[in-house]
Amino acid sequence: MDRSVRKLAPIALAKRKALLNPNTDAVRLIDGIGDQLPGTILEAFADHWLLSTTSDFIDPEVRQWLRDQPHSCYWKRLDQHQKESPVLLSGKPVTEPFLAKENGINYEISFQSGYSQGIFLDQRDNRAEVRRRMAPGLKLLNTFAYTGAFSVSAAMAGAETTTLDLSQPYLDWAKRNLAHNQLDPAAHHFCKGDTFHWLRRFAKQGRTFDGIVLDPPTFSRDEKGKVFRVESDFTELASLALDVLAPGGWVLCCTNFKKLSPHHFEKQLFAASSRRLRAVHSPMPDDFSGESYLKSVWLTFDGA
Structure with a gap:
């Protein structure tokens, strides 16, 4: 400046x-x-x-x-x-x-919580769209959930939510966010652990979700030391999510990795299933007038 x-x-x-x-x-x-x-x-x-x-x-x-x-x-x-x-x-x-x-x-x-303050403003329009798509009787799975902002948006529409994150303090924060909006955390589900593990577990249990949010960090390491990199592992992540997607459902796939172009990100997503997929890209909110770094794709099975 x-x-x-x-x-x-x-x-x-x-x-x-x-x-x-x-x-x-x-x-x-x-x-x-x-x-x-x-x-x-x-x-x-x-x-x-x-x-x-x-x-x-x-x-x-x-x-x-x-x-x-x-x-x-x-x-x-x-x-x-x-x-x-x-x-x-x-x-x-x-x-x-x-x-x-x-x-x-x-x-x-919170300004005392570390590098991130509790909500990412670049996801505002996506949170509003999740709320619009959700309704009573529908189920949302929010992975890499951080403080559960997407979960709260879906719950405000009456949906049942499952919030998944490696960090118990962030899961507790997500519960408080529900309570701050007169929503009962006990009416929702919280899972601590690795997203890949839980997606496989949900598939074995036969659990499905009407909406799934995939907004992982660019790079992370789980409790067992396994590394996740957006540029190489998003296809597997999306594939596991599609395995637990209910008929007519959607998966919101996001990444802010600047070295991954929208074209190559979409290419990764299309490789996640042998079935034909449809991808709809969302722009960033209007107050983000600089670089369009956040790539957001709403993924559905074609014809759904």
């Missing part, structure tokens, strides 16, 4: 004004190069801001502009290796978890 921040930042914020309303207060306010401010991301979570930069240096003009705003602002250094919690940059400290709202749904946010 350069010294033109006082001119460019208000323009960026004005473009997002329509997205901020009583039902949504979690929005990306500045999206780097898309707002002519390369290397800088500013996000609103309720009344608090999070600045993310690719540099460990913040221009003094930027610091002053943020101090002039009526918001607590935390700063996170975007680093692939040192994934640390944000630090206070300006305003009053935010020492406890708080709620942010997206399309009328409450999500718990």
